[in-house]
Amino acid sequence: MDMKIINKLGYVLLFFGMLTGCSGLLDDVRPDTYILNSKITVEQLPLLVRGMYKRMLGGLYGQGNFGDEIASDNFGSLYSLSAVSNYTNFDACNVSVDDGLICGRMYDYPYNGIGAANIIINFVNDNGDENPVSRQAKGEALVLRGYCYMLLAERFGDAVITLSAKDDILREQDSEDKVWERAEIDLKEALSYLKDYEVPTSISLQAAQALLARLYLNRGVLTSDAGMVANAGMYASQVLSSSTSLELNPDFQDNFRSGSTGSEVIFCMQEVQSVAYNAYLYSLLSPESYEGKNSGNTWVEPSLATLYNEPDDQRAQLIVKDVYSTTGQELDYCVKFPADNNPVWSIVRLAEMHLIVAEVAARSGVIDVSGYNAVRSVRNASLKQNTDFANVDAFLKEIENERRREFAGEGLRWMDMRRFGSMKAHLESKGVDIRRVHFPVYSGERVNNPKLHQTPYLKIFSF
DSSP states (O other), X not given: OOHHHHHHHHHHHHHHHHHHHHSTTTTTSOSOOOOOGGGOOGGGHHHHHHHHXXXXXXXXXXXXXTHHHHHTTSEEEOOBSSSSSBHHHHHTTOOOTTOTTTHHHHHHHHHHHHXXXXXXXXXXXXXXXXXXXXXXXXXXXXXXXXXXXXXXXXXXXXXXXXXXXXXXOSSOOBXXXXXXXXXXXXXXXXXXXXXXXXXXXXXXXXXXHHHHHHHHHHHHHHTTOHHHHHHHHHHHHHHHTOSSSOOOOSSGGGGGSTTOOOOOEEEEEEOOOOGXXXXXXXXXHSOTTSTXXXXXXXXXXHHHHTTOOOXXXXXXXXXXXXXXXXXXXXXXXXXXXXXXXXXXXXXXXXXXXXXXXXXHHHHTTOOOOHHHHHHHHHTTOOOOOGGGSSSHXXXXXXXXXXXXXXXXXXXXXXHHHHHHTOHHXXXXXXXXXXXOOSOOOOHHHHHHOTTOOOOOTXXXXXX
16 A cells, blocks of 8 residues: 555644544543644545544434424423433523533534644644645635534533643633633634635635624624624625525425535535434424334424425425324424435525525515525525515514524524524423523533533623
8 A cells, every 4th residue: 555645644643542542522621632743644644634524524413413303392302312312401591511412512513623623723723824724724614514513502601712732721710701702703713714615514704704694693692783783784694795606405305315416505514424324404394204214203293394384495394294103192203314424514594595595685674585585486486575564573483483494404493593582482382481592511520610600690691
């Protein structure tokens, strides 16, 4: 075998071995990893970028990543791994602090991505960014790190910010505002490093812009910052006007196939799974009778199912009824995600940019259905006129409903509920504190780092 190949293979094994042994889960306290810069070359950066994505996914990404969807009003579930680690607790919005398998992974996996991204960013910072390979690698690492901090802010609020393995992380968390600011800084810095969109499995300039649009919309509405909301519209519009191949996919389900030929997904991560976890969302969400893949214990909540009220809408055709044998109930199930051994985790799609532009306009007092209709047209759903809505509040409610139809199962609903003012009623219906908008920090993390405080359930938030 060629010695260059042997050296690269050895490095990849070293990289993943060190990542697996040294970090991320906070089992050894440090939410970071470290490889000496002297062990890295510019030519190896693309390998590290691939490794960064793999480290973020962790092999069981879906199990933790779907928790906030179950906690929302989109899905209900009786899925259980143990007495403390189960989706039933998420469905009740009463997650156990001892849940290390689901909630723990919601906390761990972003730190896995952050640690791997830090290696790349610090190498380029120390060795210069004149090389195009270095620039692209740093840009991708900055976006992934920014996205990971977004996830931590959305799910847990406060979090320890680490930018290097040399950082002291045996300390109390940084504030939620600082975590959001860190995500914003990373995403904005990445803009000058990245190339235009070519394929969804590599982070592009448009991916950074799209995530900034999402960040500014959520933060702008929740903090009543009109400037941030305007920035959301600006970045979403930049994505939509880019001279790339990005376009809405007329085959909705194709967006979630590993062999997709469409170009609607702006950024996704693809996971190669073991047989035991093949097609995770497919097997989790489909009914018992659906090709024998599922126990039928996770279903679509009625408030979402009723929104799929147009038979010709492609999305409605992916909601099927079946009987759950355990209870004898006829329930609605989502078969949106294909039976694919290499699941595609869609992080951001072009449809979201159209709906962000529509929402930003509505929040400034303007009803403009063009972006809303762009999405509905390609899904074979009926179109609307501006005059079909009595006022901007009615249009905003319809945008919220359209986002539920479009993004069910993609991890956006929890923040949507906060932004559209639906969270209070949802938490009241569960009988829990209406300020419980964050998930608890797994107790094992607080054993490893006693300075971590528990999620501030009593902090007041805007709904």
